[in-house]
Amino acid sequence: MKKKSRHITHIQNKLYLPAFIILVTFVSCEKKLDWKLNNSQEQFLIVDGIITNEYKYQAINLSLSFSNLNGTKKIVDTATVSVSDGNNIFDFHKDTILIGNFVSDNKFSGVINKTYNLNIHYKDKNYSASTSMLPVAISNPLPYKQLSDTNMFYIAADVASFNPSQASMFEVSLDWSNVSGYEDLPINKTTAKIFYYNLTTIDVNQIFSPSHENVFFPSGTKMTQIKYSLSPEHEEFIRSLLSETQWHGGYFDIEEGNVYSNLSNNAFGFFGASSIISYSTTIN
């Protein structure tokens, strides 16, 4: 039995506890700071890839870590990448369009309950990871709401919420570049990608997480939601990732630490396998 498994009923809850935040706001102060980090020049291999149950050329992104806070992602372009499912081996090659991406030589789809093994050979080192695919539960898409007295909308969900029935990830892509009045704006002002999660656990730093950027989009925005199933290890990775990114910086932080990874040999990131369902709509 893995330690993260739960036997739980199907109830979803949210906690609204800003009272303390209101209190602390009276007596606290957050300021910009000059801070010299003890940067390391050591570079680690970063793996970012999910095998899905779509029949497609599957992709895995490889990069290297960087030492500065606002450093740029360093691309890995020479590596040997393959994925096996116990019966088949799927070789991956460098993508000529999206640098850093490695795509499978052939289209294939992941199969629910199968285990997938990733093998990477990069700079005389071998890296490996193993993951399995769980079915995704069908559910309603994330709701959106209109901001009062405006023509703008927002996703009415928390970054992460508690859902003891199943862990899942929602990738929400928004595009309003074709909406009248927004056509001439740069692409990064008219698109957004936001991740939302349902997790089977609750954390203190999640309950008291810091304030987040609000993303508003106009009527006419094209929205695509993809819901991913998460294996217990994948959920553990996401929990860990959120602890260091989305939940960090509040008044109830937990100890810092490296984000969990299923990669061997000191590589970071995660190799996952998820079944997905998607949903598209135009906001109005």
Added chain:
Amino acid sequence: MQIKKYIFLLSFFILFASFAFSQKTNMQQKITIIAKHKSLKYVLSEIQKKTNIKFSYNTQSINSEKKVTLIARKKTVKSILKNLFSDTNIEFTSVEKQIVLKKKYLVLPPKEFAKKKEITYYTISGYIHNNFDGEVIIGASVYIQISNKGTMSNEYGFYSLTLPEGKYLINFSLIGYEDKFIELDLNSDKIISQKLSLDPSEIEIVVVTEDNNADVFEKTPLKQTKLTNKMITSNVGLAGEADVVKSIQSIPGVTSYGDGSVLFYVRGGEKDQNLIMIDDAPIYNPSHLFGFFSAFAPDAVNDIKIYKNNFPIKYGGRLSSLIDIKTKDGNINKWGFSGKLSPLTGSYTIDGPIRKERSSILFNLRNSHLNWLLKSSNTKIGFFDFHIKFKQKINRNNNILFSLYSGKDNLQISIPVLGSSAISWQNNAFSLRWNKLYTNKLFSNTTLYLSKYDYFLYYSLEKNNYWNSFIGNLSLKNDFTYYLNPENKISFGISNTSHFFNPGNINNNFFTRPVYASNVIENVLYIGHNKKINQKVNISYGLRGINWNNIGPTTVYSYDKDYNVNDTTEYPKGTFNSFYNTEPQASISYAFSKTSIIKFSYDRHIQHLQLLSNSISPFTTLDVWMPAGVNIKPEKSNQFVIGYSKIFSEINISSEIYYKNIKNLIDYSNHANMLLNPFIEGELRFGKGYAYGLELMMQKQKGSLNFYLAYTYSRTFAEIDGINFGNKFPARHDKPHNGSFNISYHKGRRWEFSANWVFASGMRFSSPTGFYNYNGYNVPIYSEKNNDKLPDYHRLDIAIKLNLNIKENARYKCDFTFSIFNFYGRNNLIAVNFNKIETNNGDFNVPTNLISENEFIPTSISLLGFMPSISYSFKFR
């Protein structure tokens, strides 16, 4: 020779009597005199020069060459002489323009008498109280000056002293009280209870002679640090609120987390390794409002003793410190009402006799009034604490004390449609104590206590849905002290405690797999012996035996080497796991003189209760207490301390060097899930730790100008399996430099000025040494754990107190205190973040749109800037 002496004295009396009707000595003249380490003869001649008052005395009976120190500014001759001779066996009488000094009556058992017949020993015993309100006086000295024999009153004001038959002059004393001398013909066991009066001149005058009453082994600060109510209330706290825990944090060896926090670390120990007892019942969360205020109303506290090593043998169960808080008794003579109002809190006390000189009761209520700060009526924030203390003297040999403490915090918000949610926690402690004197030498205290600490997280107040964790205790213990003779004191006792836990569960079965913790029965047996070998050497040793039993029914999970669950065991009712441990301790002290002492000590402690929390917040959060058991071995510490203290005429100094190691030290896996996790024990990692340090303290507690200067250099390290690649790392609270300077000045009775400056090295934390991009997230990479530290912490607080009614016997007294917390408005950081972006209006947010090209900015969070406040205190009796 004797005849000559009497003739000499008689001639003086006749001489003075002849002038008695014509001239009078003006002992109300005010003079200033400063003499440090001068002969008595010199001091008297100085007084004579300034006042024209002559002194007469027999040089054969009064040693005029004895060295004394006297500092008095604009004080009356009477008060100067009273203090000058308060610690001696000299008394003075005014006769016309002369003052006659003579020796008080004192006869010791003649050696010849002792030689001729077998020596018979008798015991004097009793209680020492404050004459004003009947409050017991803890730590008062009962002393036979000539023989250097004595003892001190215990925590219930009781003393016992066994001496050979003879005539004695017994001195009862404590700083701040007028000395009392009792002549006693000791030919049978005697019960002598005494009332000491507050010394009205104590704060205005300093007199220290080379004779000092208290036993050097007892009065040394190496034994314990004592905080009185006066010391606590003189400290400036947040919004003018004196703070019990903040006062503790200024003691050398105690490391504070920082602003807005009651968390503290003692000699490298963790925050859960401090045993806080209020009237012998444990308290698990000494905070209000997450730590902005401490849980104890200063008005209700009589005395606090802090032990960093060599706890009294009856206490144990924590590795790092014992905070022993004793609340006030009610006034046994008069009813009174007092209170304090500040911008954020109000504290009110009513106390008085139920039956004069027999029984008293005290009620204290403190509550917050914070809601005026909140604009939204949807939000409610508040706390209260409540003390009741009842004391009944049954007869000479029996006293009953009942004490109840209850404190609660509640933070609630209501949102339309969504409903109301809240955070709430409460400490409740009830104790019933029975002091019994079996014989003049055998004192017993039987305590029954019940305490419970609950933490609630309501996610729907309307539906009464909540998460709750608690720890509770029910205990019966019997402590005995046997005062064999002035050289030997034996303590022994037994206790039986039931501990019960809820390590955090939801009340309505959302989780079919709850978080389990076994209940526990703990049995303790202890014995300790304090022996004064001679005037130079004192030894103390003791042993506590602890039997810890985990009892079912419960479920226990087993974990493999990767901390995954590999087995589940259902234990039925009854004991399924036991630990047997001992806590030995020993110390030896050597007195170079009556004022200087060196002490070596060793002690070993075992801790079976752990607060499981990987929070790095300064605030207390969703606490989960768990017992030692199958998966959690008890933590163990060994501590070695060498200390030296010296008491100068006005100043005490002390220094201590310590080394402490800890086994089975608990740490946590990265991002451990501590909430609603049935496998919470699988998130724990175990290892060892060690700490060492040097503590220095200088203190002046007498006179109008008082100060307290403390400095600590310390280091704390840990080595935990699976953390930091198994390598040693500095603890988060490894703050090498800690210091505090507190100074107060009384200008007459009306004005009091005080300032408090604290300094500490910054808290350690892990800062990233690199980053990577995953799906648009900017993810930090860490290398060495706690490789960085926050900027140094320092803060100055000041306060001015104006006493409006300074008449000694006034029935109504009040004062205003104006204080400024963080006088120079330093931003002391509690956290540094690297995951935020700046918005157009200057706020800092965590980005959610992950395809934006976000520019991350390091930000810092600080609490509690410049904060002035005014408070009003009153007392009516």
